[in-house]
Amino acid sequence: MTMDKMIIERDVPIVMEDGLVLKADVFRPKDETPSPVIMTLGVYGKGVPYRDAFAPQWDVLMATKPEVLQDSTKKLMVWELVDPEIWVAWGYVCVRVDSRGSGRSPGKLDIFSKREAKDYYNAIEWAAAQPWSSGKVGLNGISYYAITQWLVASLQPPHLAAMIPWEGASDAYRDMMRHGGIQNDGFFKWWYPKQVIAVQHGNPRGWQDPWLGERSSGPASLSEIELERNRTDPVSDILSRPLDDEWYRERSADYSKVTVPFLSAANWGGFGIHPRGNFEAFTQAASKQKWLDCHPGRHEEWFYLDHGMALQKRFLDHFLKGIDNGWDKEPPVLLHLRRPFSNEFEQRKETSWPLQNTKWKKLYLDCVDGFAVPGMSWDPPCKWSKMSFAALGRPLTFLSPPLEKDIEVTGPVAAKLFGSSTTTDMDLFLTLQAFHNDREIVFEGAADANTPLSQGWLRASHRKLDPSKTLPYRPYHSHDEIQPLQPGKVYELDVEIWPTNILLPKGSQIALQVSGKDFERMMPPREAGNPWEMRNPTICTHSHLQDRPKDTFGGESTIFTGGETPSFLLLPFIEN
Missing domain, CATH: 3.40.50.1820 (Alpha/Beta hydrolase fold, catalytic domain)
Structure with a gap:
């Protein structure tokens, strides 16, 4: 008109x-x-x-x-x-x-x-x-x-x-x-x-x-x-x-x-x-x-x-x-399903969210003493282990074994981590990723061209859960009191990771990055002649010095796995 x-x-x-x-x-x-x-x-x-x-x-x-x-x-x-x-x-x-x-x-x-x-x-x-x-x-x-x-x-x-x-x-x-x-x-x-x-x-x-x-x-x-x-x-x-x-x-x-x-x-x-x-x-x-x-x-x-x-x-x-x-x-739920390295999105209608045919699967984190790259496994590791990282330095990335068959992941995601800090608090930045043939699976997102599968955050002093609203796949934190950490003490931390969807082909690997700062990846230089640099691909960053003073959030963080500290990633697998 x-x-x-x-x-x-x-x-x-x-x-x-x-x-x-x-x-x-x-x-x-x-x-x-x-x-x-x-x-x-x-x-x-x-x-x-x-x-x-x-x-x-x-x-x-x-x-x-x-x-x-x-x-x-x-x-x-x-x-x-x-x-x-x-x-x-x-x-x-x-x-x-x-x-x-x-x-x-x-x-x-x-x-x-x-x-x-x-x-x-x-x-x-x-x-x-x-x-x-x-x-x-x-x-x-x-x-x-x-x-x-x-x-x-x-x-x-x-x-x-x-x-x-x-x-x-x-x-x-x-x-x-x-x-x-x-x-x-x-x-x-x-x-x-x-x-x-x-x-x-x-x-x-x-x-x-x-x-x-x-x-x-x-x-x-x-x-x-x-x-x-x-x-x-x-x-x-x-x-x-x-x-x-x-x-x-x-x-x-x-x-x-x-x-x-x-x-x-x-x-x-x-x-x-x-x-x-x-x-x-x-x-x-x-x-x-x-x-x-x-x-x-x-x-x-x-x-x-x-x-x-x-x-x-x-x-x-x-x-x-x-x-x-x-x-x-x-039907009340309309999905557009994502496949790696494709701009074609299959449509499917469902009757509920989370989906009715969801099978919740745990990927257990394993620090694997003696190995540079920590892993994940479908069975809880019997051996207790731990790995530390500088909160403002390089993150830990836990990598699963290759998938033995095609898998659909659709729905809310959560992680339970056992962790400690050398200070009275720590921030956890979790990024869910997937790789196929050593190539990261990314999609064009709302604000960046290389969006990972999902992200989640938690300040450890805000770990208190509201039991009336918490679900196994979606922890709900009350955020009504600050509970400082005792340095060196191990705490159980439940992290909400936002819903996602991906159809993963056989051989793909799922990864969970655990960091004390915003997710970053190597990005092309902004100007010709400059070296490649680490940048956060989104505008939603968390770096206010009054909210994140370095003496509190710049310590050393430790993740514990196996034994009595079974840290895991909870994923929504869809059975067709």
């Missing part, structure tokens, strides 16, 4: 109960037939063009997926949102709302806050009452626009009829802010200035809105001091809150109150921000009508590819338009 075939209203005011006015852009069918609404609310600026502000991602998408959105000129697209040209042609109204304090909406910017969720509630109810609305509102967006869906759904707006949170966190502490208790400062110190403050309301350097002919950050020009006063500081907020308190709970879904029908779309390779929240919400939310999609690929591309578009349309057509298209009979 071309722009002359739709009605476009920009900077439409939505008045909040406290008098503040949010600004929205509305795209609707020209025949003015009351239609269901697809709404988003977030901080990236409703008037910031995708192709300008996110040019690298746009260029890659257009170059690698030239077939994407062929029925659209793509001139109305912004980052992580639906394309109005497509959806208005399908009979929907698209509403984009700038969050309080962002873009064209004034106020204090406070990401994922209770105030932001309440504003979203108000905007949903406002849209439902408009003459161009059928009264049914659906939500559909990626990342930030997925996270806010879980938060507003917890408030149960009466006219919220369905939602598609695509690659979004639902537990602020565990999914994105503190992995296993360790601060994820790398993401927030990069993302917040680049993608949020850049579009803060009143920022005089905000992107130009080409559709309004004005700044996307509003007409006001605030000073640096005024801008800073008008926003919170998530890096400092997270640093000052090592335990899971009310501040994190306010920014997390209340699964018991998420009752709306939803399609939770998870990226297999979104470690650090996505996809844990999509899996947890699917298994924990009270909704009686819920589905889980598991896909590979870069962060945003599957949202716009034909498969993703058809999936979204069919789901929303059913719940927002009442179309009997068989969606209600669709």
Whole structure:
């Protein structure tokens, strides 16, 4: 649908109960037939063009997926949102709302806050009452626009009829802010200035809105001091809150109150921000009508590819338009299975998560005294052994024997490690890898081109488990008290490793890397002439010196295996 075939209203005011006015852009069918609404609310600026502000991602998408959105000129697209040209042609109204304090909406910017969720509630109810609305509102967006869906759904707006949170966190502490208790400062110190403050309301350097002919950050020009006063500081907020308190709970879904029908779309390779929240919400939310999609690929591309578009349309057509298209009979879990060194992804539908035909298998770690490379075995080693490593130095990598047959690994992963430290704490960074013919099996993930199979984290002083929520395959840490280590004492440590999928051919080897710092691999030099270097391939890093002081987290760590310390990796093998 071309722009002359739709009605476009920009900077439409939505008045909040406290008098503040949010600004929205509305795209609707020209025949003015009351239609269901697809709404988003977030901080990236409703008037910031995708192709300008996110040019690298746009260029890659257009170059690698030239077939994407062929029925659209793509001139109305912004980052992580639906394309109005497509959806208005399908009979929907698209509403984009700038969050309080962002873009064209004034106020204090406070990401994922209770105030932001309440504003979203108000905007949903406002849209439902408009003459161009059928009264049914659906939500559909990626990342930030997925996270806010879980938060507003917890408030149960009466006219919220369905939602598609695509690659979004639902537990602020565990999914994105503190992995296993360790601060994820790398993401927030990069993302917040680049993608949020850049579009803060009143920022005089905000992107130009080409559709309004004005700044996307509003007409006001605030000073640096005024801008800073008008926003919170998530890096400092997270640093000052090592335990899971009310501040994190306010920014997390209340699964018991998420009752709306939803399609939770998870990226297999979104470690650090996505996809844990999509899996947890699917298994924990009270909704009686819920589905889980598991896909590979870069962060945003599957949202716009034909498969993703058809999936979204069919789901929303059913719940927002009442179309009997068989969606209600669709199995609740849709998988896209990954094979090594292939860009073809087999689809399979399942009835539950974890999968019903899961056989949980333990790979026991074995330090193998006298060998440089520790191993793993299917039987617990009788002999007790140990191996130490510098927490900030080279990691240990435990390698399994070659597989005797083809194996599918699909589901949550966990590890039980027996470990000690020469200091009063230690951070564990676990990376699940696989190799075939000495070549690592990697996939293009949400944010990097060489994503390992999975990752997990745990701060040893946060080892306390919540027995009411812990499952054998998904340990759940309470994060409600700090229990320092006694140097040299051995502790039992259960580590959650995020869900994964891989179809491993015979002869492959499974590996578990155990480190005291972020995962790194040899990467090509950034500039010609420079040597290859070790780099973390993701933006979710954990290196804040106040959160990880070297005198505490830079000691020597020891892993114990066999005998009375049977450290193991728990894997979900699928029997067909």
